[in-house]
Amino acid sequence: MEKFSADPVAFLKFLDSVGVERAGLISYVSPDVIGYTAEASDWNARYCAASPERLIAFGSVHPKYVTDAGAEVDRLARIGIRALKVHPAHQLFAPNAYRDGFGPLAAVYERAQAIGLPVMIHTGTSIFPGVRNAYAQPMLADDLGVDYPELVVILAHGGRPLWMDEAFFLVRRHPNMYLDVSGIPPQKLLEYFPRLEEIAEKALFGTDWPGPGVPEVRGNIEKFLALPLSEKSQRKILYDNAARLFPPRLK
Ligand SMILES: [Zn+2]
Numbered sequence: 001m002e003k004f005s006a007d008p009v010a011f012l013k014f015l016d017s018v019g020v021e022r023a024g025l026i027s028y029v030s031p032d033v034i035g036y037t038a039e040a041s042d043w044n045a046r047y048c049a050a051s052p053e054r055l056i057a058f059g060s061v062h063p064k065y066v067t068d069a070g071a072e073v074d075r076l077a078r079i080g081i082r083a084l085k086v087h088p089a090h091q092l093f094a095p096n097a098y099r100d101g102f103g104p105l106a107a108v109y110e111r112a113q114a115i116g117l118p119v120m121i122h123t124g125t126s127i128f129p130g131v132r133n134a135y136a137q138p139m140l141a142d143d144l145g146v147d148y149p150e151l152v153v154i155l156a157h158g159g160r161p162l163w164m165d166e167a168f169f170l171v172r173r174h175p176n177m178y179l180d181v182s183g184i185p186p187q188k189l190l191e192y193f194p195r196l197e198e199i200a201e202k203a204l205f206g207t208d209w210p211g212p213g214v215p216e217v218r219g220n221i222e223k224f225l226a227l228p229l230s231e232k233s234q235r236k237i238l239y240d241n242a243a244r245l246f247p248p249r250l251k
Contacts, residue, residue, distance in 0.1 A: 001210055008050035018218040021054065022242070024083070024206065026120070028060035030090040033130045038065065038072075045080040052249045058085045058120060063104035064093070073111035082246060084112055085156070087122040088135035095121050095135070096143035109148045118152035118245060119144075120180065123167060124160040138166040145174030152176050152245060154204065157183040164192045171199050178241070182206030183214070186223035200233035204242050 004011040015023055027044040030036045041059030048057035059081035063069045073084070086108075088095045098106035112119050123138040138159040144151060158179050159167040171179045179199060183206075184192055196203060207220045214220065225234060 005047075008047055008055065012051055012054060015054070018216075019221065020217060021239075022056060022246070022248070023054070024056040024058055024242075024246070026058045026085050028058075028085040028087045028090070028122075029062040029065065030087060031062065031065060032092055033090045033128060038062070041076055041081055042079065045076070049080055052080065056082045056246050058083045060085050060087070061108050062091055063102065063108055064091075066104070068107075069104035070107035070111040073108055073117065074115065077115055077117055081117070082249075083118040083120055083154075084108070085120045085122065088140070089122065089126050089131045089133055090128065092132055093135065095141045098147075099143055109144065109151055113148045113151040116152075118154055120154040120156050122156045123163065124157040124183065125162060136163075138163050138170055141177075142170055142173070145170065145177055149174070150176065152178065154178045154180050154245075156180045156206075157208070158192065160184050160192060168193060168195065168199065171202050177202070178245070179203045180206050181237070183208035183211065185213075186220050186227065189224070190227055190229075196237075197229060197233050200229070200236045202241065203237045204245070205238045 025044055025048055027040040028036060029038050029040055044057045044059055048055035057080055059076045061069050061072045066072045086095055093102060121141050123136055125133045125136055138155055141153060144153050153176060155167045155170060158164050158181055160183060167179060171177050179202060181189055181203060190196060207217050208214050209217050
């Protein structure tokens, strides 16, 4: 990992070796729980600039730690961030806290919606010390579909391992809400989402590599391909949906 962190070219070679054309690289700001500062977004943008056509930089705005959250969204877009990650359980606010007066969070969603930046929301439990799992429930993101209907919202990890039904419901309810299956062992994916095929148009493959419990990228792809899904659905989930949401951007 240290080698890849220091050298995007080495990472691109790794992607070649596992048959992956493009990757979303996730970063987020969580000074309280994990220790990631606002520099995480800038670092990620710089890293992905090595190959904007293949590396999709996710950044984040912690609305409690910036003076103008909306302006920070604009700044991130300018430096090459293609999507925002919100990690409610690690950032210690509910994804719909703007309804209880957390104005800077509304500013993040408003700007992201206005400039077409997708927002990925972490859903599902985490066991890191200090985490607040009550914020990790997918249903808290229902309000986003109501209040920001044009905002593309990606529900990361599909609420695993407790709230898959909520995530599935939300993806079906809201036209711009998507399911990300990263962090779910692919061989269990249809146990988690028995009706995955019905939302194949709105599901995105991901691995969560190099997160804990994700052994390897290629193995995950192979396990996914072994699932009894139609070839068409597999292609949508592995490729087409992401290509549509993140059109390749050339240098
Ligand atoms: Zn996550």
